[in-house]
Amino acid sequence: xxxxxxxxxxxxxxxxxxxxxxxxxxxxxxxxxxxxxxxxxxxxxxxxxxxxxxxxxxxxxxxxxxxxxxxxxxxxxxxxxxxxxxxxxxxxxxxxxxxxxxxxxxxxxxxxxxxxxxx
Amino acid sequence: xxxxxxxxxxxxxxxxxxxxxxxxxxxxxxxxxxxxxxxxxxxxxxxxxxxxxxxxxxxxxxxxxxxxxxxxxxxxxxxxxxxxxxxxxxxxxxxxxxxxxxxxxxxxxxx
Numbered sequence: 001x002x003x004x005x006x007x008x009x010x011x012x013x014x015x016x017x018x019x020x021x022x023x024x025x026x027x028x029x030x031x032x033x034x035x036x037x038x039x040x041x042x043x044x045x046x047x048x049x050x051x052x053x054x055x056x057x058x059x060x061x062x063x064x065x066x067x068x069x070x071x072x073x074x075x076x077x078x079x080x081x082x083x084x085x086x087x088x089x090x091x092x093x094x095x096x097x098x099x100x101x102x103x104x105x106x107x108x109x110x111x112x113x114x115x116x117x118x119x
Numbered sequence: 120x121x122x123x124x125x126x127x128x129x130x131x132x133x134x135x136x137x138x139x140x141x142x143x144x145x146x147x148x149x150x151x152x153x154x155x156x157x158x159x160x161x162x163x164x165x166x167x168x169x170x171x172x173x174x175x176x177x178x179x180x181x182x183x184x185x186x187x188x189x190x191x192x193x194x195x196x197x198x199x200x201x202x203x204x205x206x207x208x209x210x211x212x213x214x215x216x217x218x219x220x221x222x223x224x225x226x227x228x229x230x
Contacts, residue, residue, distance in 0.1 A: 006162075034218075041127075043207060043222040044163070093162050095218075106151050106170075106213045110162040 002104065003027050004096050006111035013084055014119055021079045021114045023094030029074035030096035034108060035067075038091045050077055074098075084118045091115050122146055125208055125221025134230050138195040142208035142221045145189065149210040149219075152184050154193045157205045157223065166206075167193065198228045 003026040013019050023033060032051050036044040048064075050056035050071035058064045066088075068080040077096075081088055092115075095108040125142045132138055140154075151170055155163035167182035169175045169191075175182045181194040191210070195202055208221040 004162075041225070043125075043220045046217060049217065091160070106211065107153075107165070107168060108218055110155075110164070112162040113160070115160065 002096075002107075002109040004030075004094065004109045004111040006094055006114050008114060009112060010115045010117075012117045012119065015085050016083055018080055018082045019084055019116060021081075021092055021094075021116075023077045023079070023096070023111050025075050025096040025098065025109070028096075028098050030077070030098045031074065032097040033071055033077040034095045034097070035069060035077075035079050036093045036095070038093060038113075044093060047079075081116065084116070086118045089116055089118045122219040123208060123210060123221045126224055127222050129225040129227065131227045131229060132198055134198060134200060134228055136198050136228070138198050138202070138226060138228075140193040140195075140206050140208075140224050140226070142191050142210075143189055144191075144210055144219070146210075146212070146219070147186075147189070148212040150213045151211045152182070152191050153209040153218075154180075154182055155207040155209060156202075157207060159204075163207055198226075200228045200230050203227045 005024045007022045035047045047062045048056040048058045050069050052074050056069035071077040093113040095110045123144045154167040157163045169182050172184045172186045179196045183192045205223040205225050207223045209218045211218045
């Protein structure tokens with residue numbers, strides 16, 4: 001249980017285009033989803049936290065107009081990188097919080113990540 | 120001061136060695152302590168999950184939490200080449216609160 005998928009796993013786009021990344025909890029309801037980015041050889045940097053049906057809470061320094069987060073259902077959250085530029089190239093990882101059973105409501109379950117390359 | 124400090128390594132050990140990975144933290148409100156393993160270009164995989172102080176063992180892995188010293192450890196016994204990865208510690212105050220991650224320690228186990 002507690003499987004989280006991300007799509008796509010890898011995307012290359014041209015500068016100025018927008019890219020949408022999907023995060024799905026496959027076998028449990030995710031009341032909260034988190035979006036992270038990770039640069040090579042660095043740790044995960046939390047970008048935003050979203051609860052189903054409400055606006056995302058962005059971390060300081062993260063542009064909410066550039067990184068649009070939608071958490072429309074308990075199993076799906078999307079991150080849209082708008083007008084992407086080469087400096088947005090990174091590894092984006094989502095995680096889901098909820099209770100997949102067994103009282104595991106304090107855990108986060110991570111997706112496999114999406115590698116974005118902006119040319 | 121960072122919430123969580125972790126030595127980034129890299130750490131290189133021979134196969135069969137005992138590996139010790141550590142993190143320190145500053146926030147006494149942290150109650151939940153996790154260790155994740157991350158292979159290159161993959162998402163983090165939960166290895167150990169511990170609540171409050173004490174030890175927890177799972178196969179070759181042992182997690183220790185010392186809340187009085189604000190110090191957590193992960194021990195890997197009989198290390199294998201397949202253990203080569205980056206190990207991230209994480210902690211939270213619980214209740215759906217934010218996780219705070221260490222920078223990760225890169226481990227290589229040499230056959």
